[in-house]
Amino acid sequence: MIGQGSAPAPFSSLPGPTVRAVHDQFHGDLLEVSMGPQHPSTHGVFRMVATLDGEQIVKLKPVFGYLHRNHEKIAENTTYLGSMPYTDRLDYLCSMSTNWAYALAVEKLSGQAVPERAQYLRIIMAELTRIVNHACLVGFLFNDLGTSFTPLLYAFREREKIIDLFESLSGSRMMCNYQRFGGCRVDPTPEWLKAASTLVDGFPRFLDEYETMLTGNEIMLARTQGIGRLDPQHAINAGITGPVLRASGVDYDIRKVDAYGFYPRFNFRVPLGSHGDTYDRYMMRILEMRESVKILQQAFKELPEGPIMDPKAKIRGFRPKAGEAYGRLEGPKGELGFYLISDGSPNPYRYRVRPPSLINLTLLEEMCLGHTIADSVVILGSIDIVLGEVDR
Amino acid sequence: MLGSGILKGLAVTAKNFVGSYHDPKRMVTVEYPEQKTNIPENYRSFPFLVSENAEDPMGSLRCVACQICEKECPPQCIIIEKSKDKKPDAAGKMQLYPAVFNIDTSVCMSCQICVEVCPFDSIKMDQVFEVAATERFNELLLTRERLAKPNSYYHQIHPTEAAEVDGRLTAERQAAAEKAKAAAAAKAAAAAAKPVVASTQPAPAPVAAAQKSPPPAA
Numbered sequence: 001m002i003g004q005g006s007a008p009a010p011f012s013s014l015p016g017p018t019v020r021a022v023h024d025q026f027h028g029d030l031l032e033v034s035m036g037p038q039h040p041s042t043h044g045v046f047r048m049v050a051t052l053d054g055e056q057i058v059k060l061k062p063v064f065g066y067l068h069r070n071h072e073k074i075a076e077n078t079t080y081l082g083s084m085p086y087t088d089r090l091d092y093l094c095s096m097s098t099n100w101a102y103a104l105a106v107e108k109l110s111g112q113a114v115p116e117r118a119q120y121l122r123i124i125m126a127e128l129t130r131i132v133n134h135a136c137l138v139g140f141l142f143n144d145l146g147t148s149f150t151p152l153l154y155a156f157r158e159r160e161k162i163i164d165l166f167e168s169l170s171g172s173r174m175m176c177n178y179q180r181f182g183g184c185r186v187d188p189t190p191e192w193l194k195a196a197s198t199l200v201d202g203f204p205r206f207l208d209e210y211e212t213m214l215t216g217n218e219i220m221l222a223r224t225q226g227i228g229r230l231d232p233q234h235a236i237n238a239g240i241t242g243p244v245l246r247a248s249g250v251d252y253d254i255r256k257v258d259a260y261g262f263y264p265r266f267n268f269r270v271p272l273g274s275h276g277d278t279y280d281r282y283m284m285r286i287l288e289m290r291e292s293v294k295i296l297q298q299a300f301k302e303l304p305e306g307p308i309m310d311p312k313a314k315i316r317g318f319r320p321k322a323g324e325a326y327g328r329l330e331g332p333k334g335e336l337g338f339y340l341i342s343d344g345s346p347n348p349y350r351y352r353v354r355p356p357s358l359i360n361l362t363l364l365e366e367m368c369l370g371h372t373i374a375d376s377v378v379i380l381g382s383i384d385i386v387l388g389e390v391d392r
Numbered sequence: 393m394l395g396s397g398i399l400k401g402l403a404v405t406a407k408n409f410v411g412s413y414h415d416p417k418r419m420v421t422v423e424y425p426e427q428k429t430n431i432p433e434n435y436r437s438f439p440f441l442v443s444e445n446a447e448d449p450m451g452s453l454r455c456v457a458c459q460i461c462e463k464e465c466p467p468q469c470i471i472i473e474k475s476k477d478k479k480p481d482a483a484g485k486m487q488l489y490p491a492v493f494n495i496d497t498s499v500c501m502s503c504q505i506c507v508e509v510c511p512f513d514s515i516k517m518d519q520v521f522e523v524a525a526t527e528r529f530n531e532l533l534l535t536r537e538r539l540a541k542p543n544s545y546y547h548q549i550h551p552t553e554a555a556e557v558d559g560r561l562t563a564e565r566q567a568a569a570e571k572a573k574a575a576a577a578a579k580a581a582a583a584a585a586k587p588v589v590a591s592t593q594p595a596p597a598p599v600a601a602a603q604k605s606p607p608p609a610a
Binding site: 078079081082083084085086088089150154157160164167168169170171172175177185186209212213214215216217218219220221315316 | 394395396397398400401403404405408418420432433434435436460464465466501502503504505508509511517
């Protein structure tokens with residue numbers, strides 16, 4: 001497959017041979033390997049063009065856009081309510097929190113109030129979603145490490161229980177379409193709440209089992225500790241958020257900083273890493289799941305009775321007054337924000353998503369330099385991207 | 393000791409492996425075509441149109457072709473054409489009906505927005521999920537004949553929601569019938585009162601308002 005690479009070839013991201021020789025005046029003869037877009041380790045249709053010196057990566061270019069579906073422009077051509085189901089498809093693993101972020105931005109724009117019960121329900125859904133996302137991430141990370149599916153299936157077994165709860169509540173496993181401007185769509189029955197509460201109470205047992213299985217595993221430690229280090233200066237400069245930033249030791253959690261929703265009423269801690277390597281990023285997810293369980297237990301205990309929709313909320317003919325708003329929340333992957341400009345018409349004039357996956361992906365090269373291509377797969381897995389959100 | 397972490401992990405795997413034969417908590421697989429899990433009541437797949445009468449589904453659709461769902465549908469998979477004539481609905485009022493009502497299920501994303509915006513409770517979410525087709529166009533384009541399903545079917549798949557909807561509709565129809573009766577009585581009274589020139593009693597004011605049904609919110 002190696003091309004006729006005697007002549008110096010410029011570094012290019014254009015489609016071409018998957019492997020070719022390039023010449024660099026500092027490194028000499030190098031090999032350019034194009035991984036993806038159809039590669040199982042790239043978590044979707046994503047391509048990494050890695051230039052290798054022997055085994056080491058000297059240059060890495062992420063190439064994305066294969067899943068671009070014009071999300072922002074479509075949203076500008078539908079009503080405000082009409083783009084709610086499209087937000088499910090952004091980050092298809094955590095539709096509940098994406099819905100909430102969008103509802104938060106629209107509520108800021110229109111000045112709607114949210115009833116107390118709906119606020120609690122939103123927190124319950126967002127934290128369940130965080131558990132779903134982190135369970136997936138941890139499973140896939142081990143898959144990237146080469147554990148051939150066992151940890152992934154254990155994690156998916158637990159995730160499936162939460163997804164079933166979402167299905168019995170909202171009607172769909174992943175495309176929940178649950179939040180509305182001024183509240184939530186369906187009120188959970190007492191049986192649903194009881195089932196969810198039992199599930200959450202049993203979740204730490206699964207985490208303990210999972211950690212016994214994997215956290216102390218010597219192969220895993222060798223493969224993740226010191227791999228893909230990201231220092232806090234770089235992370236802050238690039239606008240990295242979420243667990244990837246906190247693994248580098250920067251204490252920034254929008255649940256604490258913005259105090260949106262009813263989060264100030266909850267007692268929870270923000271886990272922080274100190275090395276910023278892949279192992280810290282893995283531990284961050286495990287610890288966040290444990291904190292989410294604490295938040296959920298408090299929420300189930302304190303959930304008040306009452307309406308779940310603002311009585312003034314309109315389903316048809318919703319026209320917020322002219323203005324602009326930016327609503328953001330701490331999604332499972334980082335700062336998830338929606339920026340909206342309204343000109344008083346039923347459609348947003350401008351609709352912009354701040355996707356945490358895309359912005360966290362920008363430092364992939366920094367993290368991968370000097371490591372092998374096998375490590376770059378693990379590093380990519382630890383950043384936690386969803387291509388639906390990266391490409392939009 | 394080096395390797396103890398791996399051994400501990402293998403112990404967990406062994407526990408899960410043995411458990412997968414006898415512990416119901418670890419037996420999670422369902423052999424799908426033979427076995428099926430229960431569908432939750434809230435589950436939704438594609439929309440269908442509710443008809444009042446199972447014998448004459450086309451004549452008893454609740455839909456009055458107001459085209460709100462067509463406008464609100466995010467991927468725009470609903471195509472409606474209004475009828476030229478009118479038919480009496482369940483309450484006996486003359487209404488338009490959809491001459492064409494198509495839903496392209498290859499475009500539909502099952503978001504339920506059409507159900508939420510419908511002011512007449514005439515479109516609801518179905519629960520069918522084995523909908524494979526052998527042809528891409530006509531088989532996936534559901535016409536109103538294929539979309540119409542009787543109200544009893546709706547009760548069967550969403551019992552709680554259907555009972556609530558039926559209660560609301562009956563109450564609305566009763567209120568409308570009483571209002572029409574009151575309006576007719578007032579009209580008769582006004583007609584009776586008119587020939588009496590000497591009468592100074594003002595005609596009942598809300599006649600005009602009572603005759604008009606509330607327009608659907610735009």
